[in-house]
Amino acid sequence: MTPSSQPTVAVFGAGGYAGSLAARLLHEHPVFELRHVTARADVGRRIDELYPQHRVPMLLEEADLERHAQVDAAIVAYPHGAAAQFVAALYARGVRVVDLSADFRLRDLATYEEWYLPHPEPGLLAGAVYGLPELYRAQIAACDLVANPGCYPTATILALAPLAREGLIAELVVDAKSGVSGAGRTASEKTHFVTVDENVNAYGVPRHRHTPEIEQELAALGSSLQITFTPHLLPLDQGELVSCYVTLSDPQVTLEQLHRLYHDAYDHEQFVELANEPPGVRAVRETNICRIAVFRDERTGRVIVFAAIDNLWKGTASQAVQNLNLMFGLPEGTGITR
Incomplete structure (x- = not known):
């Protein structure tokens, strides 16, 4: 997928603390256009109803890849184990993804399965970049799947x-x-x-x-x-x-x-x-x-x-936006500095 002049983004799992903050940062972002926000338990409610402090007047929808994957990038804020297959589906559609779960952070499959559970998408491990910009700036800028670090x-x-x-x-x-x-x-x-x-x-x-x-x-x-x-x-x-x-x-x-x-x-x-x-x-x-x-x-x-x-910021959501900025050739602080 070729990014538009204003790249479009979706946040999947925007009903949680990290996902809702990511939605706020992207809603206020001067370059990205936040197109969709989804949730699993709060479908039909607006983010500013759940989290008035974020001031995001968008309705949380049930995730639908046919509609919501028509974007340039996505932040996936799903739990470990639940994220991997959804990330793989987005990746297969050409969406550039920042995943907030642990599903792609560990490069060794055996280590992941020792500490978590059987991996549903092991084929993507080799292509994921660990999303700590201070260490992997160049790799993040060139990749399509970033594993956002744990806090x-x-x-x-x-x-x-x-x-x-x-x-x-x-x-x-x-x-x-x-x-x-x-x-x-x-x-x-x-x-x-x-x-x-x-x-x-x-x-x-x-x-x-x-x-x-x-x-x-x-x-x-x-x-x-x-x-x-x-x-x-x-x-x-x-x-x-x-x-x-x-x-x-x-x-x-x-x-x-x-x-x-x-x-x-x-x-x-x-x-x-x-x-x-x-x-x-x-x-x-x-x-x-x-x-x-x-x-x-x-x-x-x-x-x-x-x-x-x-x-919730450098430990999760704002670092995810920092990674998105790198992936789209923007200054790292865009949308996350005062």
Whole structure:
């Protein structure tokens, strides 16, 4: 499909938190035309009825490929396992896709099936590009299927990429915390207000599904290792902080050298900020920014790296739009910067 002068886009799964925010960003986008929004549980309702804060006066429809695939691009916000076949159908029709599920993030089929379920479309794995622009900008710009990263991997990989490239990570423990919107719109007992309020809980212990995604990308950067990754649920609606505790392969590396590594990696990046103090989630709320701070514990020799993002923005929806911008040759910040 040849993109028009104003590329048309559909959001499939726009009834959820991430999908509705993606719809908002595309509805306000100065270049893309948001043509369709679909949902599975809220068909017949308008997005601005479900989410008045997004101000998107569009009716959620039941997905119909015959009508809704007549677009240049799509964001698919379906759950893991449910997304793959739908993405494959869009891809076969020439639609350029950004998939928000985990179905195409892991390059190795056996690893995906170990951590998730039997893959319904394994033939597409090789052609999907991992959608972290700071690492795969050129590949994203040239591809038709982007696997949008998970929110925890986005923050963690950006926090550690400069160290991984230099082979400096010998051992790694990641302590991660997120607001409840990361669990999706359908409430469970664990994400109910009464359970979450005035409380902090670890979950996904000892095997969280984002672990192999993080290990895959660190290995691609030059640091193959097994990590300890533990996420926690905070009584926040959105926001995410990861604290990475790194045992260095070279204990002689100084804090000055570490800072130089991070500045070399990120001074030119529009959406990565380096801070002198540990970042909080409020500093990045409703932005596409990852805010990072690096410290060295001289007593233990460990390096501590913090990264804060908004899990619904840089962790999901605004990063998806950043990827679409790249795919269509637009400046990355189009439609996602204030």
